Amino acid sequence: MVAVRRAIAPLLLAGALLLTGCSDDAPAAVPGTTVLSTSVTPSSSALPPPSSPSPSSPTSPSSPASSAPPASGKVVVLDPGHNGGNGAHPAEINRPVPAGRGQTKPCNTTGTATNAGYPEHAFTFDVAQRVGKALAGKGIRVVYTRQNDTGVGPCVDRRAAIGNEADADAVVSIHADGSEAAGATGFHVAYSSPALNAAQGEPSTRLAQTLRDTLRTSGFTTANYIGGNGLSARADLAGLNLSTRPVALVECGNMRNAAEAARMTSADGRQQYATAIAAAIEAYLAG
Numbered sequence: 001m002v003a004v005r006r007a008i009a010p011l012l013l014a015g016a017l018l019l020t021g022c023s024d025d026a027p028a029a030v031p032g033t034t035v036l037s038t039s040v041t042p043s044s045s046a047l048p049p050p051s052s053p054s055p056s057s058p059t060s061p062s063s064p065a066s067s068a069p070p071a072s073g074k075v076v077v078l079d080p081g082h083n084g085g086n087g088a089h090p091a092e093i094n095r096p097v098p099a100g101r102g103q104t105k106p107c108n109t110t111g112t113a114t115n116a117g118y119p120e121h122a123f124t125f126d127v128a129q130r131v132g133k134a135l136a137g138k139g140i141r142v143v144y145t146r147q148n149d150t151g152v153g154p155c156v157d158r159r160a161a162i163g164n165e166a167d168a169d170a171v172v173s174i175h176a177d178g179s180e181a182a183g184a185t186g187f188h189v190a191y192s193s194p195a196l197n198a199a200q201g202e203p204s205t206r207l208a209q210t211l212r213d214t215l216r217t218s219g220f221t222t223a224n225y226i227g228g229n230g231l232s233a234r235a236d237l238a239g240l241n242l243s244t245r246p247v248a249l250v251e252c253g254n255m256r257n258a259a260e261a262a263r264m265t266s267a268d269g270r271q272q273y274a275t276a277i278a279a280a281i282e283a284y285l286a287g
Contacts, residue, residue, distance in 0.1 A: 071285035072139030077163040079173040079239065080128035082111035082121035084149040097157045100196065100241025107155035112178025114261035123264050124174045125149040127252070130274030131174070135281060143168065160242035170207055170281055171247040173239050176264060177254045179225055185257045186223035186230075187215055190249040192240035193233035203246035207284050211248055214280035218272070220253070246284075250277060 086093045087110045099105035111120035125146075132142040143166045145159045154162075163171035177184075191208040195201040212230040216222060222230030232251075234240060240247055252273050253260035263269030 069138045069140075069282075071135075071282055073141070074169040074285045075141045075143065075166055076135055076281055076285075077143045077145065077166050077168040077171040077245075078128045078132055079145040079159050079163070079171065080121070080124035081173060081175040082109060082119075082124065083146055083151050083153060084119075084121050084125075085152040086110045086121070089152045092152055095155075097155045097238070098242070099156065099236070099238035101235060103236065103238075103241075105156055105238050108153050112176065112255050114255045114265060115258075116261065116265070118255070118261070118265045120176045120178070120255060122149055123176050123252075123255075123270065126270050127274050127277070128174050130271055131172075131278045131281070134274065134278035138282060140282075140285070156238035157242055160239050160247075163247065164242075164244045166245075168245045170284055171239075171243060171245050172207075172211070172277065172281060173247070173249040174277070175249060175251050177223075177226075177251045178256055179254050180256060181225050184223075184225040184254050185260060186221045186225075187253050188212075188223040188227040188230050188232045188251050189215075190227075190232045190234045190237060190240065190251065192237070192243070192247070193235060196241060197244055199245050200240070200243065200247070204240075204243075204248060206287065207246045208248040210284040210287070211250055211277065211280040214283060215250075215276045218276035218279070220273075220276065223251070223254075225254075226251075 086108055093106060093108040093110070095107045096104040097107050111124075113119045125148075128144060132144065136142050143162065145154060145162050159173070177188075189208045189211045191204050192200040195204070208231055212222070216230060223232075226232055234249075237249060240249060253264065255261050255264060263272070
């Protein structure tokens with residue numbers, strides 16, 4: 001969660017985003033995906049990004065080049081918010097890191113959870129894997145900012161750097177909110193404002209609008225408690241401020257809302273979110 005964060009505690013309920021491994025129904029990693037995450041360790045030493053095989057060609061040798069999907073060959077970075085080990089390492093995730101615009105922010109947070117205890121980090125990791133599987137099936141190279149839901153971090157500045165280093169055509173950070181406001185419900189999409197570079201201008205606002213429009217036409221309701229018309233201009237989010245690539249952050253809904261919590265907790269519900277997000281990314285890349 002970004003808009004409302006629970007206090008960091010050594011005993012995290014399940015371990016976010018932006019996330020124990022994900023639930024048993026989570027899809028496994030698929031060819032065409034890459035992990036470039038750097039988890040935070042208690043010693044603050046950075047781990048080298050794990051290596052992975054080069055993505056396979058999306059078309060067979062006998063297929064004409066013109067038959068490739070419009071977005072084939074593009075690179076998308078998926079950033080599932082938070083991580084499952086964050087709660088056990090408060091000193092590490094509270095460590096200040098650059099957040100852009102002269103600000104610093106904690107390295108990361110634990111995220112939020114439903115009232116029944118289903119954590120944001122598990123939700124975001126599962127949804128990101130599902131989105132990645134759909135995109136990889138269309139010939140899109142997918143890079144994740146973290147490879148599991150049991151690590152610590154990576155820090156928010158490192159997450160932004162992964163998208164920059166991958167020269168991503170789109171970076172999408174996946175979160176869920178935890179608003180305690182009565183009746184708070186719905187999704188919203190955050191983007192950097194005012195823009196700090198060209199990528200944060202029209203490309204990022206178009207990505208945010210495409211995500212908003214596709215989620216809405218997929219049956220999701222825009223937030224009634226934050227932003228306007230499903231969009232939220234932000235100057236305080238490190239992942240947006242530090243990006244030099246088109247970037248947007250999706251708060252899929254409010255985990256404290258009973259109806260949205262039920263949807264996020266179910267495998268079918270998470271697949272609905274993933275299908276909509278993947279379709280939005282494809283539409284953006286084809287635009």
